Amino acid sequence: MSEQVDLKTIPISPGGDNHPNDECKDQTDGSDKLVTVFHNKDNFNVIHPLTNKWTLWFTKPASGKGDSWNDLLKEVLTVSSVEEFWGLYNNIAPVSELALKSDYHLFKEGVRPEWEDPQNKHGGKWSYQFKEKRNVNIDELWLHTMLAAIGETLEDEEDGEVMGVVVNVRKAFYRIGVWTRTTGRHIPNRGDGDVAGGKGRSPEKGKEILMKIGKRFKEVLKLGPSEQLEFSGHTDAAHSGSTRAKAKMVV
Known part of the structure; x- marks a missing residue:
């Protein structure tokens, strides 16, 4: 993803429960959903750019x-x-x-x-x-x-x-x-x-x-x-x- 993300939608710590785009489909590898750093700190397929x-x-x-x-x-x-x-x-x-x-x-x-x-x-x-x-x-x-x-x-x-x-x-x-x-x-x-x-x-x-x-x-x-x-x-x-x-x- 190249779209900039509003950090207000992202948890205050990686252990938070608010995971963005949980049900989205990753267009790059065909998997069922995006894996952010909040799901798996070592194996994630999404990067959220800062402004x-x-x-x-x-x-x-x-x-x-x-x-x-x-x-x-x-x-x-x-x-x-x-x-x-x-x-x-x-x-x-x-x-x-x-x-x-x-x-x-x-x-x-x-x-x-x-x-x-x-x-x-x-x-x-x-x-x-x-x-x-x-x-x-x-x-x-x-x-x-x-x-x-x-x-x-x-x-x-x-x-x-x-x-x-x-x-x-x-x-x-x-x-x-x-x-x-x-x-x-x-x-x-x-x-x-x-x-x-x-x-x-x-x-x-x-x-x-x-x-x-x-x-x-x-x-x-x-x-x-x-x-x-x-x-x-x-x-x-x-x-x-x-x-x-x-x-x-x-x-």
Whole structure:
């Protein structure tokens, strides 16, 4: 099958009961039904392509020997289908088992999880810190966040804002974030060949799109009305020397 699949129709884990196309006929080998990875993880005859390819990156803790960011940031694997995603997910350590100061980054192919990347430099991020680490199922929340990203459910198709998602493991908290291409402000002349996301939008429309992403992300994280997601720009964070700049928006 070459048809792209909405991940909302696919179970949250390979052990789920919701198997797509159970009774369909496979046109390639004449068998009675399609066999997905959810039926048989080793012998399946269907691949469900993702709308975009996504690359997982890992930041390992610094050794204290003057490691640079490039020394710590490692590219793990790029996936282009639901099956490849589950193959990756089932063979990496869960967030709850990572060492302090570790990070996972899942970004669209060709986008590095760095402020300086041409597709990120005008952008920002929605983020939330979970300070009660013992009471948080961080593995489930991170999985839901990744699925929302690769399933393209955090934004509408024409928005072109979501660049990637990140989880940070720190001593006092877990933090999960969604990186966006813009901060909602109109950028008339980028000068870097990047014309997607934000071109021709008014500031009002840009803010509306980002607020929509924030609200959807808040639902993914299962946050209550009194718990606030914060949005800040990468440029502001860079100038402040911190990953937590003053919030531009909250939801």
